[in-house]
Amino acid sequence: MKNRKLASLPAIPYVFWMALFVVVPLVLIVVYAFTSESGGFTLENFSSIGSYTMVFVRSLVLSLIATAVCLIIGYPVAYVISKEGPTFQRVAMMLIMLPMWINFLLRTYAWMSILENTGLINTFLSDIGIIGLINRLFGLSIDHLPLINTSGAVILGMVYNYLPFMIIPIHSVIVKIDKATIEAAEDLGADSVTVFRKVIFPLSLPGVLSGITMVFVPSVSTFILSKLLGGGTSMLLGDLIELQFMGGAYNPHLGSAISLVMMIIVMACMAVMNRFGDGEEQAVIM
């Protein structure tokens, strides 16, 4: 008995940490969400969320698209890398993580100067005559392609910033797949497409699911991307919450209520995804 108590001692710092920085803030959010400025209980914060439905929809749609794009780009990359030798894998993984060593804001500012109307891409396109060509072909008179301040730019920002979070978990799962299972499938006459479809992909699903979670959750709550790449005219959930705390409209009660609803939506999405994932795996096993 005494020994067991001693063994759990090392966990105390983290339990303390978690209580202080995870549980207490969550309780505060809940308290704020259900109270008014005068301190009394109210549900008004939640009823006023209705007028921001568009922001919720926009955030969910954009982050779902970004997650899908990350998966489409990230899975093949993770797969191809995992087929290479250990040195190549180490270098490739390092290169994929390299941008994350640079500050998030800095990377986003760089994208701004690439996408701007007078930015790198538009200047290049007009210099080599592509813009003029488009104008002649379609009878337009534009002097630049609308790249920045669009939903596309926001999605691009999400994909660029969160792609590594998709590749890394998928890669680490594929690498661990027992070669024997693949050989067994081949011995039984499966061609490479079938091997991938029936063996490798199903076995890599846990990685895919954690990749989806790790891209979707930060995307849906991101808050500076829409301001910098979207011009701040199409707000996302994170910006709406930021506005209630740090921006022009100070209302921490509404901000907390929105945060709470967002958390519930994210958790619901995750639950559905996990259920779906379990089903897939079982189906494959059967």
Added chain:
Amino acid sequence: MKKNLVLSAALIAAVAVLLSACGSSEPQEVVNVFNWGENIDESIFDDFEEQTGIKVNYKVYESNEQLYTMLKQGGINYDVIIPSDYMISRMIDEDMLEKIDYANVPNLSSIDPQYLNLEFDPNQEYSVPYTWGVVGVIYNTKTVTEPVTSWSILFNEKYSGSILQFDNSRDAMATALFYLGYDINTTDKAQLDEAFDLLTKQKPMLQGYYMDQQFDKLEGGEAAIGVYYAGDAVTMMSNNPDLAFVVPSEGSNFFVDAMCIPKGAANKANGEAFINFMCEDDIVIRNMEVTGYATPSASAYAILDDELKNNPIIFPDKSILDNCQTYVNLPAETLELYNDYWTKLKS
């Protein structure tokens, strides 16, 4: 168990050494300053430290509203803040400011009396004016070839996609209220609704809502029309000579930013020393050269270069100033309405 004892003993020893190391160094006097972005010559901090031994911790905010929010939330401690007029009166109303002991700010005497005892601090108890200026339209003369005289340029379909708007509710609403010919301090809901509708119509024409990012967008030619403060316009124009600044004929906002000490400041005396230092003539001029904002100091104005003195943007003509209005603090219901509009507009 024995091993544990040794470990914890070592840990305690390490902590003790660390603590004593902290204790032995002399406590450094500090002053925590919270200011608008791009609103000071940061090299003066070294001079201040040299003169007084007080180290300046410097942070910036983007708008009056952000400053207000951060102070309201608490958990931060600043000794000097530099809000604008209407925010100062709101902070006085809400008991968020400390009275300044002017015995520690003898340089107050250098301030031109016309900038003292203004509406926001009628008894001159809480503030020391730092800068003043007007709001106006900044536009690129290469892309906007027509003469610009009115706020209507901000709502002109022709420049759709090249217009920038303020990213704070008070200034943004004022652009619409001026254009509609209403008082910028109106509390009439019908007029405010009309202004909000106008901003809603303007939204699709905007490149975005920005504060200090307007510098990059306008200087780089990314946007053609912006709306910002005169001092910053001077900075932008020196970086891109194609830019021009105009105070629209319908009138504009005249503002005074003043140094204040927030309630509960830990180093009030240091704050007062800093405020006093900021009013010294050579410091005033160095700040002016960087920020481009007009000074309320009479003694500094007297020794100013003619080039600055005669700059019509920094020191606008009296006829322009007479046509300008100052913000006053709005009643709570109107402020709530502003918050509501602003969230709706931006979502």
